[in-house]
Amino acid sequence: MPRFRFLVWLVWMYQVSGLRTVLRATGVLRLIGMSAADDLLPPFAPHFLISSGQTYPPEGDRSDRVETVDFFAGCVMSTALAAIDHATVRVLQRSGCAVSCPSGQGCCGALHAHSGDRTGAVSLARSTIASFEAGGDHPVIVNSAGCGAMLKEYGHFLADDPDWASRARRFSARVVDVSEFLATRTLPTMHPISAGSVRVTYQDACHLSHAQKITSQPRDLLRAIPGLELAEMPERSLCCGSAGVYNVTHPETARELGSRKAESINATGAEVVVTANPGCYLQLRARLRATGSKTEVRHIMELLDEASAPVVAR
Secondary structure, three states: OHHHHHHHHHHHHHHHOOHHHHHHHOOHHHHOOOHHHHHOOOOOOOOOOOOOOOEEOOOOOOHHHOEEEEEEOOOOOOOOOHHHHHHHHHHHHHOOEEEEOOOOOOOOOHHHHHOOOHHHHHHHHHHHHHHHHOOOOOOEEEOOHHHHHHHHOHHHHOOOOOOOHHHHHHHHHHEEEHHHHHOOOOOOOOOOOOOOOEEEEEOOOHHHHOOOOOOHHHHHHHHOOOOEEEOOOOOOOOOOOOOOOHHHHOHHHHHHHHHHHHHHHHHHOOOEEEEOOHHHHHHHHHHHHHHOOOOEEEEHHHHHHHHHOOHHHO
8 A cells, every 4th residue: 555655646746746737738648548547537635544543533422322333445545535535434423433444454456356367356355354353343334336346245256265265254244335334324414515406416336236236325315415406317327437447448438438428417417426436436527527517526425524514614
């Protein structure tokens, strides 16, 4: 993870230094075949969530009903999209949770598995399991659909490894997507996120809806926010084209899928499209921007964080 954080810091410098602007304007990115990958980059900020064994205490008036959870911060989520990780922790705290961030955790191995690097994926799976064993059997909360799908498959992934099979099964049984978790808990008080009503549409990440069968919980959480109008998009089960690393390895096909998804989003008239996976988040931003759409892309935890923030902090 230190090397990955350093890489993200370098990308941040690339963005803020003006180098990105120059390379785009001169067509260099297109010439070296990096234009599609560059389009996917979000604005980076070096405010990482570094898991070093810290525990964030519960907030509010739920001290008598404290529940301890372990948080899987991820690699992309804790760095490139760290604001979403911080938002997730705050919502869990306001929901009466003590949020533990076990040290030693890193990448779940999903991207390695998608790329055919099984050896690398297995190594990361073992490391992840070991890092979450010391603190007990608390639920392992995940806010990335792709990571959650991978973590829940560790039991299958390591089934033939006599030293790790049972450990992997125990770990996978603890893994819960954050929307899956919050849907069964008492939410903090929710406030409108805008003076007027806000129309949103929800993008079903394939790794959440197909792999984990989680579709109603995120929608129920969005409906809990006053003033939010949820509009379903056409072809809502269609892949957005991210598909792990597919939008990097097959950019043309991924672009076609993403453009089709952007059309579906635009058809709803939504001001915001909500998703629960970093790959979808980045893909949707790129394809909506390409259509000239003003629709904002948000992770579901960003909206819940805004809606549950104490009124005095607004």
